[in-house]
Structures are given as structure tokens and as C-alpha cells.
Amino acid sequence: MTAPVTARPTAWRSYSNWANRHRKWLFAAPAMIFTGLLIAVPLVWTIYLSLTDAEGSVRAPSDFVGLSNYLEVFSDFNRFWPAVGRTFIFTGGALAVELVLGMVIALLLWRPFRGERWVRVAILLPLVATPVAVGMMWRLIFDPNIGFANQLLGWFGIPDQPWLSGTDTALPTLIFVDIWQWTPMVVLILLAGLTSLSDEPDEAARIDGANSWQRFWYVTLPLLRSTVVVAIVLRGIDALKTFDILYATKGKGGGSFHEVETLNVYAYGLSFDYNDYGIASTVLILFFLLIIVLMWAVTYRRKANR
Amino acid sequence: MTAIVTNPPLSERKGLPAKRRRRRGVYPIVRVIALILIVLLFILPLVWMVIASLKNNVDIYDASKTIIFTPTLENYANVLSRNNYFVFIFNSFWVAFASTVLSLILGVPAAYAMSRFTMHKSALVVLLARIIPGVSLLVPWYFIFANLRLVGGFGVLILSHMFVALPLIVYIMISFFDSLPLELEEQAQVDGLTPIGAFLRTTLPLSVPGIATASILSFIFSWNNFMFALVLSGAHTKTLPVAIFNFVSYASIDWGSLMAASVVVTVPIMIIALFTQKYIVSGLTAGATKG
Numbered sequence: 001m002t003a004p005v006t007a008r009p010t011a012w013r014s015y016s017n018w019a020n021r022h023r024k025w026l027f028a029a030p031a032m033i034f035t036g037l038l039i040a041v042p043l044v045w046t047i048y049l050s051l052t053d054a055e056g057s058v059r060a061p062s063d064f065v066g067l068s069n070y071l072e073v074f075s076d077f078n079r080f081w082p083a084v085g086r087t088f089i090f091t092g093g094a095l096a097v098e099l100v101l102g103m104v105i106a107l108l109l110w111r112p113f114r115g116e117r118w119v120r121v122a123i124l125l126p127l128v129a130t131p132v133a134v135g136m137m138w139r140l141i142f143d144p145n146i147g148f149a150n151q152l153l154g155w156f157g158i159p160d161q162p163w164l165s166g167t168d169t170a171l172p173t174l175i176f177v178d179i180w181q182w183t184p185m186v187v188l189i190l191l192a193g194l195t196s197l198s199d200e201p202d203e204a205a206r207i208d209g210a211n212s213w214q215r216f217w218y219v220t221l222p223l224l225r226s227t228v229v230v231a232i233v234l235r236g237i238d239a240l241k242t243f244d245i246l247y248a249t250k251g252k253g254g255g256s257f258h259e260v261e262t263l264n265v266y267a268y269g270l271s272f273d274y275n276d277y278g279i280a281s282t283v284l285i286l287f288f289l290l291i292i293v294l295m296w297a298v299t300y301r302r303k304a305n306r
Numbered sequence: 307m308t309a310i311v312t313n314p315p316l317s318e319r320k321g322l323p324a325k326r327r328r329r330r331g332v333y334p335i336v337r338v339i340a341l342i343l344i345v346l347l348f349i350l351p352l353v354w355m356v357i358a359s360l361k362n363n364v365d366i367y368d369a370s371k372t373i374i375f376t377p378t379l380e381n382y383a384n385v386l387s388r389n390n391y392f393v394f395i396f397n398s399f400w401v402a403f404a405s406t407v408l409s410l411i412l413g414v415p416a417a418y419a420m421s422r423f424t425m426h427k428s429a430l431v432v433l434l435a436r437i438i439p440g441v442s443l444l445v446p447w448y449f450i451f452a453n454l455r456l457v458g459g460f461g462v463l464i465l466s467h468m469f470v471a472l473p474l475i476v477y478i479m480i481s482f483f484d485s486l487p488l489e490l491e492e493q494a495q496v497d498g499l500t501p502i503g504a505f506l507r508t509t510l511p512l513s514v515p516g517i518a519t520a521s522i523l524s525f526i527f528s529w530n531n532f533m534f535a536l537v538l539s540g541a542h543t544k545t546l547p548v549a550i551f552n553f554v555s556y557a558s559i560d561w562g563s564l565m566a567a568s569v570v571v572t573v574p575i576m577i578i579a580l581f582t583q584k585y586i587v588s589g590l591t592a593g594a595t596k597g
Contacts, residue, residue, distance in 0.1 A: 020500045024423050031416035031472060032428055035435045038469050042446035043438075049445070108340055121583055122345040125352060128579040128586070130530040132547040133568035136554070137355040140561055146367050148354055180351065185590060192591035230594045241439050244532045248551055267441045272537060277445060284442035291437060 050281035057275065069282040079258065079266060080283065084290075086171060086254075087262040091239040094178040098235060099228070101179065102186030107216070109187070110194050127184040135248030138177045139164060164249055170259045177245050182238070186231050193227030194220070233298055240291055243268065263287045352572075359565035366561050381566035389563075391570055393542075394549040398571075401460065401535075401545060402528035405467035406521050413472050414517060417479030418505060429480060435473040443469075444537050451538070458540025466534040471524040478523065481593040482516030483509075519589040522582050526575055546571040 019026055050069055054062040073080050109119065126134070141148045142163035150160040163173045201223065205215045221228075243264045246254060252273050254261025261269070267287060270280035358366060360377040385391050413432075420429045451462045486509065494504035532547040539548055550567050553560070579586055 016500060016502075020502050023502055023505075024419050024425075027415035027419035028423075028425060028428055031412040031476060032431050034412055035432050035469070035472060038443065038447075038465075039435060039438060041450070042443040045446040046442050105344055108337055108344070113337075113341075117583075119341055119345055120587070121580060122349050124579050124583055124586060125576055126348050127590075128526055128530075128575050129352070129572045130532075130547055130550075130568075130575065132530075132532045132550050133355075133572045136550060136564055136568050137351060140358055140565060141351060141354060146369075146561075148372070151369060151372065180348070184348070188587055188590050189594045192587075192594050227594055234594075237437055243441075244547070248532070264439055264441060267439070268533070271441060271445050280445065281442075284439060287439055288442055291439070295437065 046281045046284055049277050050285050052278050054277040054281075055275060062278070065278070069278050070286075073279060073282045073286065079261070082258065083261050083263050083266040086260065087240060087264075090171065090175055090178070090242065090260075090262055091236060093172070093175045094182070094239050095232065095236055097175075097179050098183045098186045099231065101183050102190055102231070105183070105187045106190035106194055109191055123184040123187060126181045127188075129181065131181070131244035132248045134177065134181055135245040138173075138180075138245075139249050142173055167255075167257050167259045170250065170255060174245060174249065174260055177249075178239065178242060181245075182235060186235060189231040189234070190224065190227060193224050197223055229298060233295060236298070237291065237295065240264075240294070263290075355565050355572075356569055358561060359569045361562055363560065363562050381562040382570075384560075384563045385566045385570060389549075389567075391546075391549065391567065394544055394546045395570070397460075397539075397543055398529055398545040398547075401463050401467055401543075402525045404460070404464045405471050405528050406524040408464065409468045409471035409475050409524060410517065410521060412468075413475035413520070414479055414510075414513070415505075417476045418483055418509065420476070421480045421483035429476065432473050432476045435469055436477070440533050444534070448537055457538060458543060460543055462538045463535060463543055463545070466538055467528040467531055470527055470531060470534070474524050474527060475520040478520040478589050478592045479513070479516055482513060482519070486512060515585070518582075519585040519592075522578065522585050523589040526578070526586075529571075529575055 051064060051066060052062040053065050053069075054060070105123070109116070140146075144150060144160060144162050144165055147163070149163060153159070153161065162169050164170050197220065201219050202215055205219045210218070241264055242262065246260050246262065246265050247268070250260045253269050254265045263283065264287070267280055267283045270276045270283060357373075359381055360379070361371070361375050362378050362380055365371045365375045416432065419425065420432075447462070447466065448457065451457045456462045490508050490512070491501075491504045494508040495501060499507060530547065531545075532551070535545040535548045536551065539545060544552075546567075550564070550571060553564050553567060
């Protein structure tokens with residue numbers, strides 16, 4: 001190997017030496033600069049816009065209005081606070097069911113069985129399906145007149161439900177769709193955690209006479225804690241930012257009565273349907289802060305518990 | 307086992323052996339039934355989508371033809387030829403492919419450095435992209451790229467999808483490199499390779515499974531992405547999810563064609579998933595068990 005290296009011109013060698021000495025940043029910097037620029041420039045701009053009354057077009061003259069957008073948003077009990085509430089209901093509801101159901105399915109899949117491969121493939125399919133197509137699919141199934149959901153209820157003598165078109169039923173229906181699509185993600189994460197556990201603590205508890213529930217609650221679950229936190233963080237971030245299925249099924253403004261308008265849908269509508277950039281940027285900054293605070297709280301609690 | 311021998315009263319008092327034997331009898335049956343129900347819950351809606359895509363629009367409205375009907379490929383013909391879906395398929399494929407390849411070129415060396423030099427704070431910069439709501443970046447992006455006359459071209463779309471792909475690739479590859487032993491690299495350096503040479507000739511070939519995992523997931527996420535393409539794509543660069551969304555902006559919905567279009571966008575991804583299941587699972591659960 002030494003022969004070709006010494007045969008190369010000295011300029012190339014000194015360049016190669018320099019590259020090898022600085023390889024740490026030579027490797028890491030391009031990706032960091034790329035994401036840094038794509039985040040930092042827009043973020044600074046969004047913060048600036050949130051302090052102006054920009055409207056209609058970003059290039060249209062706008063005035064610096066200080067924090068008055070923030071005051072306006074905070075006193076907006078018509079759109080902003082209901083959107084905050086819906087974001088929490090959607091995320092909390094979906095996450096809670098996904099964790100419980102995900103844990104049940106992961107435990108069912110834990111020990112090997114015949115046909116395991118096929119069950120795993122079946123569970124993977126909702127996860128990789130395109131969310132917009134998934135939204136359209138459920139829109140047909142939940143259609144009040146021709147949908148299969150009401151047909152199914154009819155077989156059991158239950159009256160038709162409005163599902164996505166009802167003001168009270170639309171959000172729970174979409175939580176169901178989110179659960180259908182993303183429980184598999186929780187299953188996969190928890191299953192990875194379960195398979196990495198050693199059998200010994202479980203075996204010891206069994207010998208000590210613990211029943212299956214006790215063994216799960218006092219042995220398996222505490223050992224699985226960090227995996228559960230990972231599942232909450234990963235799924236929580238995505239659930240807070242859910243956009244595709246909401247916009248694909250209910251369209252602009254989260255339906256005519258804003259019944260599924262979460263913060264993300266609200267901010268999107270303000271930006272691209274109403275071009276109200278000042279208020280939109282304010283909502284986005286608050287939304288971003290909310291996500292950061294929630295994620296910090298979850299990971300901070302994890303560290304505090306150690 | 308010794309515990310049972312030295313302490314028989316405990317297990318006897320609770321009547322454990324008998325109880326356990328009984329549960330062993332019932333549990334497998336309960337488990338099989340539960341697993342069948344779960345599979346049906348996840349699969350039936352997708353089957354329903356495919357069935358509806360094979361019905362004409364009269365049969366979709368007819369409750370008596372829920373399962374028994376004459377299948378037709380009319381909807382697919384409508385979607386593929388009259389609505390030019392081949393163009394959207396190509397667009398989706400090209401954007402997903404290009405953004406994945408470019409993100410690999412940026413992301414794999416970065417993940418390598420971040421893993422080998424434990425650059426946690428630097429990794430956080432890249433991973434921040436996973437946390438930030440995409441809408442907060444779209445308004446500035448739109449106006450920057452509109453000024454550069456790039457909106458509506460493939461460049462911006464690929465760039466915005468890289469923003470999704472890159473953090474994913476970095477995240478997966480960091481946990482892959484973390485699990486790769488250092489010895490082989492060190493051996494290669496002893497044999498006279500430079501550190502970069504050792505990375506290119508020993509580590510990179512060993513990373514093929516990790517890179518495959520990262521690429522497959524990145525491709526899927528880009529293929530499925532809706533919001534960025536909704537704002538940044540033009541008439542000629544529209545991707546499949548946006549094309550499907552535009553289907554319903556008219557007064558009445560052509561359900562058959564809408565379902566056929568949904569099948570066209572989801573089936574390629576599902577076929578990929580069937581053959582690369584192992585990689586997808588390892589990618590989605592990367593770093594989950596580290597704690």
C-alpha cells in the first residue's frame with residue numbers, strides 16, 4: 001500500500017494529510033450546515049414575521065408591531081385555544097390508546113410462534129401506507145351513506161353514525177385512524193425492547209410465585225421503561241405534528257366548524273389559505289415552543305427518575 | 307429450581323402449579339384468536355380499499371354488492387391514462403430517489419463522525435429537523451425559493467424532502483456505527499491506510515445493511531410526504547399524494563377512481579415493505595433499546 005501513496009504528487013499528499021487530520025468536521029460539517037441553514041434562516045425569519053403585521057404577501061410593506069401578535073393570539077378564544085385543546089386531545093388520546101394496545105400486541109407477539117412472519121408483515125402495512133391515501137380510504141369507509149362502518153353497525157342493530165362529518169365525532173374518528181396507522185410503530189419499538197430483555201428476572205419472579213400480571217407489572221414493565229419513553233417521544237412528536245390525515249379528510253380549516261383544526265392545521269391555514277403571515281408565525285413559534293417544552297419534560301423526567 | 311425445592315409451602319399455598327398448567331392450556335387459543343383479530347383489524351381496511359377500486363361507481367353505492375360484484379379495471383384505466391398518473395408516479399419516484407441519494411452522501415459520513423467522535427451536540431442540530439414543525443419552515447422557504455425562481459422545479463422539492471430524509475439517515479446510521487466494532491478500522495490503519503481510507507475501504511462496505519435500512523426508510527418517508535409537495539410542487543412536479551388530494555377538490559367524489567389512485571400510491575410501498583421487512587423494522591426501532 002505504501003508504494004502508490006508515495007508515488008502521488010506532494011500536493012495531493014498534503015491535501016490528504018489535511019483532510020485526515022480534520023476528518024471529524026470534514027465529515028460532519030456539510031450535513032450540519034445543510035440542516036442548520038434550512039432551519040436557522042427560516043426560524044429567524046419566522047420570529048421576525050411574528051413581530052410584524054405581514055399579510056397578503058411577504059414582500060408587501062409591513063410594520064413592526066412588537067408583541068401585539070402574541071397578545072392577539074393569547075386572547076383568541078375562538079380559534080387558537082380550541083386548536084391547542086384539540087392538539088392535546090388528539091395527541092393524548094391517540095398516544096394513550098397506542099401505548100396500551102401496542103403493549104398488548106407486543107406481548108402477544110413476544111414469544112415465537114408459527115406464522116409469526118405473516119403477522120409481522122400485516123402489522124407493518126398500515127405503517128408504510130401513504131397517509132393521504134389512508135385518509136381517503138377511511139373517508140370512504142366512514143362515509144355516512146355508503147361507508148362500510150355504518151353497514152357493519154347495521155348488522156348489530158346500531159344506528160348510523162355521522163363519523164367524519166359530525167362536529168363531535170370527527171376528531172375521535174381521526175384519532176381512531178391515527179391509532180390504526182401508528183399502533184404498529186409502538187408495537188415494533190416495544191417488541192425490540194422486549195426481545196432485548198434477559199429472561200432471568202422474569203424466571204426468578206415466576207419461581208417466587210408471581211402470576212403473569214404481577215410479572216408484567218413489577219418486572220417486565222420497569223425494565224422496559226426507557227423503551228416506553230422512546231416510544232412516547234417518537235410517537236408524541238409525530239402525533240403533535242399530524243397534518244396529512246386531518247387535511248386530507250377535512251380540508252381547509254379542519255372542516256366547516258374547525259372541528260379537527262389542530263395547531264398545525266391552523267398554522268398551515270393561516271399561512272397558505274389566508275396569507276396572514278404575522279399571526280401564522282406567532283402560532284408557529286408558540287407551537288414549536290410547546291413541542292420543545294413537552295419533549296424536554298418527558299426526557300427530563302426520565303433522567304430525574306434514574 | 308432450588309427455590310421450589312427448599313420452599314414448597316409457598317407454591318402449594320397459592321396452588322400455583324395447577325393454575326399455571328391450566329393457563330398454559332387456554333392461553334395459546336386466546337392468543338391465536340387475538341392475533342387473528344389484530345391481523346384482520348390492520349388488513350381489512352386495506353382490502354376494502356382494493357375492493358372499492360375494482361367496483362364501478364354504481365356498485366359502490368349499492369349496499370347489496372358489498373362483497374359480490376363484477377370487478378372492473380375501469381378505474382385504473384381512468385387514473386393511469388386519463389389523469390396522467392404515470393407522470394406523478396415518475397415525479398414521486400424521482401424526488402424520493404434523488405433526495406435519498408443526496409441525503410446518504412451528506413448523512414453517512416456525518417453519522418460516522420458523530421458516532422466515532424461522540425458529537426452529541428452536533429447530532430442534535432441535525433435531529434432538531436425531526437422535531438421542528440414543517441409548516442414553520444415552509445413560509446420562509448416558499449419566499450426564498452420563489453425569489454430564486456425555483457418553486458415548481460424538482461430542485462426545491464428534492465431539497466425539502468432531503469430535510470426529512472437527512473435526519474432519519476443520520477439517526478439510523480449513528481446507531482448503526484455505534485454497534486460496529488472499532489477493531490477492523492484500527493487494523494486497516496495498522497496496515498497502512500489513512501483514517502479516511504479505512505472508512506472508505508473497511509467501514510463503508512461493512513455498513514451496507516445499515517445504509518440499506520436508512521435508504522429504504524428514507525425513500526418511503528419521502529414517497530409518503532404530502533405537506534412539502536403540497537406547497538412547493540408545481541404543475542409539472544406534482545407528486546402522488548398531492549395528485550390524490552386534488553382528486554377530491556371537485557364537487558362530487560369519484561370514489562372508484564380515488565381508491566384506484568390510493569392503491570397506485572400505496573401498493574409500490576407495500577411491495578417494498580414485504581421484501582425488506584427486516585430492514586424497515588431495524589430502522590424504525592434504531593436506538594430504541596439503548597435507553
